[in-house]
Amino acid sequence: MSSAYLAAVGEDDSRGGWRPTVDARMVRLESAVEAVLEPHRARLAGADRVTIAPDVHYPFHPSTGVVTDPAVVGAVAAWLDRELGTDLVVVGRSDDRIAFDRTASYLGYDRLAERFDAALVDLADVPTRNEYRAVDGRSVALSVPKPLVESPVIVVPSLRPTEEGTAAGAVRTLGRLVTSGADSSRASVAATQMIDPDLAVLDGTVAYGDDPVATNLLLSGSAPAVDAVATSLLGRDVDADVALSPLLSDGERPVAVENPDGVDLSGVRERLTGGRLPPSDDTHPAVSSAYRLYAAASGDAVPPQLEGR
Amino acid sequence: MLSQFRGRLTDPKPLSIGVLGVGNIGMVHLKSALAMPGVEVLAAADAVPENRDRAERAGVDRTYDDYAALLAAEDLDAAVVALPPFLHAEAVERAAEYGIDVFVEKPLARSTEEADRMLEIAERAGIAVGVDHTLRYQPDMVGVKSAYEDGGVGHVPYASIIRLNDGPLGRPPADTAPPSWPLDPNAVGGGSLLELGVHCFDVLEWLFGELEVRDATMGRTLEIPVEDAATVLLRAPETGTTITLHCGSYQWEELPEVNTRLRLEGITGTITNRDHLPKNFYADAARAALENVASRVGGEPTVFGPTFYLRAHYDALADFCEAIRANEEPPVSGLDGRRSLALAETAYDLAAETVAEDVEVPEVRP
Numbered sequence: 001m002s003s004a005y006l007a008a009v010g011e012d013d014s015r016g017g018w019r020p021t022v023d024a025r026m027v028r029l030e031s032a033v034e035a036v037l038e039p040h041r042a043r044l045a046g047a048d049r050v051t052i053a054p055d056v057h058y059p060f061h062p063s064t065g066v067v068t069d070p071a072v073v074g075a076v077a078a079w080l081d082r083e084l085g086t087d088l089v090v091v092g093r094s095d096d097r098i099a100f101d102r103t104a105s106y107l108g109y110d111r112l113a114e115r116f117d118a119a120l121v122d123l124a125d126v127p128t129r130n131e132y133r134a135v136d137g138r139s140v141a142l143s144v145p146k147p148l149v150e151s152p153v154i155v156v157p158s159l160r161p162t163e164e165g166t167a168a169g170a171v172r173t174l175g176r177l178v179t180s181g182a183d184s185s186r187a188s189v190a191a192t193q194m195i196d197p198d199l200a201v202l203d204g205t206v207a208y209g210d211d212p213v214a215t216n217l218l219l220s221g222s223a224p225a226v227d228a229v230a231t232s233l234l235g236r237d238v239d240a241d242v243a244l245s246p247l248l249s250d251g252e253r254p255v256a257v258e259n260p261d262g263v264d265l266s267g268v269r270e271r272l273t274g275g276r277l278p279p280s281d282d283t284h285p286a287v288s289s290a291y292r293l294y295a296a297a298s299g300d301a302v303p304p305q306l307e308g309r
Numbered sequence: 310m311l312s313q314f315r316g317r318l319t320d321p322k323p324l325s326i327g328v329l330g331v332g333n334i335g336m337v338h339l340k341s342a343l344a345m346p347g348v349e350v351l352a353a354a355d356a357v358p359e360n361r362d363r364a365e366r367a368g369v370d371r372t373y374d375d376y377a378a379l380l381a382a383e384d385l386d387a388a389v390v391a392l393p394p395f396l397h398a399e400a401v402e403r404a405a406e407y408g409i410d411v412f413v414e415k416p417l418a419r420s421t422e423e424a425d426r427m428l429e430i431a432e433r434a435g436i437a438v439g440v441d442h443t444l445r446y447q448p449d450m451v452g453v454k455s456a457y458e459d460g461g462v463g464h465v466p467y468a469s470i471i472r473l474n475d476g477p478l479g480r481p482p483a484d485t486a487p488p489s490w491p492l493d494p495n496a497v498g499g500g501s502l503l504e505l506g507v508h509c510f511d512v513l514e515w516l517f518g519e520l521e522v523r524d525a526t527m528g529r530t531l532e533i534p535v536e537d538a539a540t541v542l543l544r545a546p547e548t549g550t551t552i553t554l555h556c557g558s559y560q561w562e563e564l565p566e567v568n569t570r571l572r573l574e575g576i577t578g579t580i581t582n583r584d585h586l587p588k589n590f591y592a593d594a595a596r597a598a599l600e601n602v603a604s605r606v607g608g609e610p611t612v613f614g615p616t617f618y619l620r621a622h623y624d625a626l627a628d629f630c631e632a633i634r635a636n637e638e639p640p641v642s643g644l645d646g647r648r649s650l651a652l653a654e655t656a657y658d659l660a661a662e663t664v665a666e667d668v669e670v671p672e673v674r675p
Contacts, residue, residue, distance in 0.1 A: 020530075057483065058478075058481075058483035059478055059531060060478070060480070060481060060483070061530055061531060061559065064481075066481050096486065097483055097484070097485065097486045097487070098483075098486060098487060102489070105532060106478075106531045106532050106533050107531065107532065108531075108532045110532070111532070163481075163482040163484075277481045277482050278480060278481055278482075278561065278563060279563070280482055280484060300344070300611070300612060300613065301340045301341070301343065301344040301612050301613060303337070303340070303613060303616055303619050304333070304336035304337060304340060304363070304367075
């Protein structure tokens with residue numbers, strides 16, 4: 001059986017709502033971060049450098065829960081700096097939509113990095129290590145950026161669904177940082193096996209169901225354990241998640257959640273279950289077809305938005 | 310609603326048009342022009358090959374990767390300038406060299422200084438400049454103006470306008486690469502206020518006459534180089550109306566829902582644009598589609614019939630073309646575009662003053 005540690009955020013606050021300054025949010029997070037990191041102190045102690053991998057896939061506003069709140073990363077960095085004095089690296093990866101430095105800058109990571117003398121590293125631009133891992137009896141070839149295998153890694157996912165409907169989670173956050181010819185789920189499993197992150201800290205300060213929800217929680221543990229809890233909170237089936245079930249052996253189930261603050265997990269689950277990201281901007285093919293048919297019959301123009309690129 | 314002039318197009322020679330820039334809004338203009346009676350689209354230009362391909366698929370015969378080459382090669386009456394704002398002045402200058410009238414996407418320029426140079430060159434060359442300020446062409450705004458002018462709520466001491474969308478960064482799922490120039494102050498001249506606020510200024514002056522900016526504040530919800538939220542306090546001396554304007558590019562938008570709200574608070578009640586929008590977008594779109602199909606027998610279709618916000622772009626361009634044909638000043642002129650820019654600049658200045666000023670804490674005396 002594996003364990004995860006849960007902490008409530010900002011219990012003393014009498015007023016809800018988003019605080020726009022990172023500093024104010026970090027103050028609010030301090031005790032919860034302490035509570036979820038302290039049980040793992042021994043794993044991280046003695047490291048010269050720790051690599052933090054948040055969900056920075058795109059510069060969406062952190063109050064939506066669709067990316068990791070930089071304040072959570074800041075509060076984790078502050079604890080590591082204060083308690084262990086380690087060097088810090090915050091990583092992300094450029095993709096064909098947007099460069100990591102642009103995303104990091106828009107989300108405010110530049111200031112955080114300066115404050116903690118941390119390095120911001122685009123994993124698309126660093127040397128990699130090529131290896132193979134077996135997933136479901138088949139070999140998966142991976143190129144893993146060296147910073148992910150040369151120092152302890154803390155992955156900090158958001159609590160949200162992916163476009164495909166699974167929990168975004170720590171495993172998929174790591175999967176986005178590697179390159180592989182395999183499908184994204186198998187690549188994520190192989191990446192998690194190879195990187196073997198020391199810790200996952202789930203940013204559940206704001207979750208995304210069908211809308212943002214201030215769930216005000218942090219959760220720490222192994223990547224599969226944290227993802228199992230996140231999957232459950234989003235009302236998904238762990239066994240149906242092909243990127244997660246291979247990483248959770250029978251001996252690691254169920255995941256025991258230490259919940260000293262008495263966070264109402266069933267209430268959170270009730271609010272998030274079945275939630276999905278908004279539909280794509282692309283018009284439904286049936287609407288596009290109907291419009292084209294109408295345009296042909298009437299002589300009207302078809303809006304460019306209905307024609308695709 | 311189509312241009313009131315459309316039915317009077319009798320000149321046998323079509324107005325020859327070139328479209329400079331066929332990205333998102335440029336494609337709307339291209340499709341509008343292709344569907345417009347009395348207009349012939351000769352060519353389109355865009356630096357992006359995929360955009361040129363789309364233009365060709367839409368039915369334009371010739372495309373260029375350089376708009377200047379298009380202007381030099383084609384025999385145009387008018388050009389639609391739908392390039393990024395940092396190219397507007399240069400494109401108008403080039404068009405002026407060939408005596409080509411221009412319909413410029415908003416904002417007209419990145420600053421009033423740039424707009425002044427542009428308009429001076431246009432005047433010297435004798436070309437007309439129109440600007441694509443489309444809110445005043447939307448049926449909901451037309452409905453508000455009509456209700457206001459009918460005197461239905463009496464004096465209007467207060468009005469508010471809000472225009473929000475999700476800007477270049479969009480909303481989840483993130484499936485396209487966001488362009489960088491809309492967030493570059495050197496390329497655009499500003500943020501939401503120049504992207505959305507100028508439309509609001511234009512429609513407010515259309516309703517209430519000349520405006521004065523009294524105060525303003527700018528905000529950023531992300532660490533981006535331009536404001537993605539702007540709030541402006543205005544006064545319309547002619548009608549004695551105080552107005553608040555808020556625009557921003559921070560709110561997720563899910564079309565066909567568009568967050569544009571105009572409210573006029575009068576003595577006897579409220580006029581709101583929501584009362585002049587279809588209650589159900591899809592039902593209204595279906596009705597417009599059926600009307601268009603029926604009109605096939607005896608008349609021209611209403612272009613972009615089911616989508617009122619695209620229809621507004623069509624009508625704006627149609628009115629510009631009609632003015633060019635009649636040798637008249639475009640209904641939304643370069644001076645109108647400059648006027649909106651001037652209001653935006655005053656708002657920026659006032660917002661900067663507010664930030665720069667040290668706020669003195671008053672002494673509290675017992």
